[in-house]
Amino acid sequence: MTKNEFLNRLDGALTGIAYQDRKDIIYDYEEHFTVGLEGGKTEEEIAASLGDPVTIARQFKADYMLKKAESKATTSNLFKAVFAVVGMGFFNLLIILPIFLPLWAAMIALIFSAFCVVLGGVAGFFASVGTPFFESIVTLPTYNTGANIFFCIGIIALGLLYLIGVISLGKLFYRGTMKYLKFNLKFIKDRGQQV
Amino acid sequence: MNIQFKKGVLELCVLSMLGKKDCYGYELVSEISKNISIAEGTIYPLLRRLKDEGYFTTYLQESSEGPPRKYYKLTELGKETKDELIKEWHTFVSGVNKIIKEDNDDDQERISEQA
DSSP states (O other): OOHHHHHHHHHHHOTTSOHHHHHHHHHHHHHHHHHHHHTTOOHHHHHHHHOOHHHHHHHHHHHHHHHHHHHSOOHHHHHHHHHHHHHTTSSOHHHHHHHHHHHHHHHHHHHHHHHHHHHHHHHHHHHHTTOHHHHHHOOOSOSOHHHHHHHHHHHHHHHHHHHHHHHHHHHHHHHHHHHHHHHHHHHHHHHOOOO | OOHHHHHHHHHHHHHHHHHHSOEEHHHHHHHHHHHSOOOGGGHHHHHHHHHHTTSEEEEEEOOSSSSOEEEEEEOHHHHHHHHHHHHHHHHHHHHHHHHHHHHHHHHHHHHHHHO
16 A cells, blocks of 8 residues: 555544544544655555554544543534444344334334324324315214314324423433443443553 | 453553654554454544543654654543552552462362372
8 A cells, every 4th residue: 555545534534523633633644654755765654554544534533523522512423432442342233222212213203102102093083074085094083073173183182292201201312322432431431441 | 362352452552662762653563462362443533532531642744654643641530640650550450360270279179189
């Protein structure tokens, strides 16, 4: 590998790192090549002893994402950090996915079902008062318009309560996820992340 | 040697070298790789992280041969950490040596018994 090939591969693998930081990183390796060349080594020799640029980039990325997640613990930053560290083969993706994917899927399904109950109530209400389109898609429980209207208002209220409940559950779950991710990051830091 | 172990020790090597004098990246990397077999490129991420954690600062200094070089200089925190790590290292090594030595003595006894 020549100097340019090495630097290009490294730069290409440093995606997600801010431009200024990336420039700093590349600068160090450029300097390394310069000094090595002055010492009489060839570009190929220097590149070979540096090692794989993609592996090097992974290490920079994991450190960078960890730092970002610590200074600003948003969900996105935390996830990025965890995934950057996972990318280094630190701990297995299998630990995270089986726990969080089904739980998040269940959470989304619950929120969706709450919306559906509310929508059903609204559709029933319009059907009860005789709006033509809704009459064709909703089967009403009784033939008494007044009873239908109150029944549908009841359904809407029930749906809204359900939605409020589900949303607070979602908030709780979100906080739980954040805590879990932070715990993981702390665990990684304590173990010393210099792999 | 185990890769995790080797990389843990690198931090100590870097801090200890900088304890003697300010160095530029290539100097640190080539000195370490001369003594410990490691992919040289992996030392720079370590340097960057240690700098972020406040163990040293960097400054540029002109070189006689080419463009200016980035030198690393230990901070107070870096010096304290270095001393601590070196102490820990010596305790660790002497502990391991003691165990290895006992093990060797046992082996020696077994060999002499067989003979």
